[in-house]
Amino acid sequence: MFLMTATSLCSSNVYMSDSRRFKSYNKMAGERNPASCYLDERTFQLCCQLFLQHSETIQDGWSWEQIKGTDEGFMKKTVLMPVKPSVLHKQHEYSIQDENMVTDDIQANVEDETAGVQAVCEIHAVLRYEYHVLYSCSYQIPVLYFRASTLDGRPLSLEEVWSNVHPNYRQRLQQGPWDTLTQQEHPLLGQPFFMLHPCRTEEFMKPALDLAQAENKRMNYIVTWLSVVGPVLRLDVPLSYSTEVSAPD
Secondary structure, eight states: OOOOOSSOSSOHHHHOOHHHHTHHHHHHTTOOSOOOSOOOHHHHHHHHHHHHHHHHHHTOOOEEEEOTTSSOEEEEEEEEEEOOGGGGHHHHHHHHHHHTTOOGGGGGGHHHHHHHHHHHHHHHTEEEEEEEEEEETTTTEEEEEEEEEETTSOBOOHHHHHHTSOHHHHHHHTTSHHHHEEEEEOTTTOSEEEEEOGGGHHHHHHHHHHHHHHTTOOBOHHHHHHHHHGGGGTOOOOTHHHHHOBOOO
16 A cells, blocks of 8 residues: 655755745646646655555556655556567677578578577567656656566667657657656666656646646646656556546645
8 A cells, every 4th residue: 555654755945945845736726826837745645645546446557665764655567568579679680690690501490490589589579667656856746767678687778768669759759869768877776767858747737737727627647747758658547547536635
């Protein structure tokens, strides 16, 4: 179960005053001030709690990971993802070159070798993606971290991760792929992870918040945000989240 704590994960006197920290939540609650795409940490936690309650209902694999000895944590989900073998083409290019250099005296074994290569490709055509949703103190919004590997544990390179971005989003992101997808140290685990850079969050969150405010709707920030950024990395959010999960009280 997800346990809420009152202790802040970030120092409010470093990043923003208490009044600013709760400005976004008050706007989502229906005040008629201009909507802001920023999210205070307490509201992030409350939105995650409601998100995880629905996840437990529909059993789609989200959980809360608590960091031992601290009040810090993050939402986590692991997905096994089938992909086209071409996504991992670079992994096999050297072995393919070697295979093309086989001598005539072992040509009789080509069929057996081909069958073995096909079996390996079938295994490596399934990737393991691990998604983490964290609160960013500096950006004051949620951020999606992830890591990806083959089933035998080989981490994917940035190029391979980029090639697996959903085609519907790839063209738009190609203007700056290495700024959009970056490799950084996980702020809570201290391990190398990829991060979907949050620099464009305002582009889609502010219109959504404006519309929710204009229609007096209680919008769960995490649901709306993850419904947009998740599919970029093939992380789908079921429609039931939008209909069943509201903003915190």
